[in-house]
Structure formats: structure tokens, C-alpha cells
Amino acid sequence: MAVPLYQAKAEFFRTLGHPVRIRVLELLQNGPTPVRELLSALDIEASNLSQQLAILRRSNLVTATRDGATVVYALSTPDVAELLMAARRILSTVISGQGQLLAELRAGAEEVQA
Incomplete structure (x- = not known):
């Protein structure tokens, strides 16, 4: 099977x-x-x-x-290198998205403290 x-x-x-x-x-x-x-x-x-x-x-x-x-x-195969590059692009997107979220959380914390 x-x-x-x-x-x-x-x-x-x-x-x-x-x-x-x-x-x-x-x-x-x-x-x-x-x-x-x-x-x-x-x-x-x-x-x-x-x-x-x-x-x-x-x-x-x-x-x-x-x-x-x-x-x-x-x-x-060159596809392995392409997969690694795709993983890097995905991680860059995810990490930059987390950076944006972190900035928003920090901004929200500053508003609460003000």
C-alpha cells in the first residue's frame, strides 16, 4: 500500500x-x-x-x-536550495509580522501608562 x-x-x-x-x-x-x-x-x-x-x-x-x-x-537537486530560500522568505515575513505586532503592543502599553 x-x-x-x-x-x-x-x-x-x-x-x-x-x-x-x-x-x-x-x-x-x-x-x-x-x-x-x-x-x-x-x-x-x-x-x-x-x-x-x-x-x-x-x-x-x-x-x-x-x-x-x-x-x-x-x-x-537545485530545488533543495530553492526550498531553503523559500523558507528564508517565509521566516522574514513571519518575523517582520511579529516585529509589527511587538511595536503595536509597545505602543498600546505606552498609551495605558500615559
């Missing part, structure tokens, strides 16, 4: 639901990157990075190629 689309989407977003995985995907937007460079850009243990990369690989969000002893990771 096939998994319903909404369930597949939920699993996809659960895969994205870890800060290290998001940061790896952001770093890979700049192009294919060796593991050692990912490790130097992140403040985590090599074993943790390996675990997070394995999850991203199993989800087909990244690809891995070997160049001698070096493993190089890349985004599997």
Missing part, C-alpha cells in the same frame, strides 16, 4: 527538522563540498556530521562522490 502524499511530505519535513542538517544544506548551496570543509564550518564531532549526512543521503537530498580518500557532498 502506497504512503499518502501528506505522510511523505511530513517525513520529508521531519528530515529537515534538525539544525545541523539545515546548516549542511545551506553550506552545500555554494557547490560540492568535501567532508573536511563541512566539518571545519560546523562545530560538531565528525561522527555527528557523518550521522546527519547519512540521513540526508538516505532522503536523497544530497549526493556523495569519492575523489580518492576525499568524500564530496552536493545537493541532489
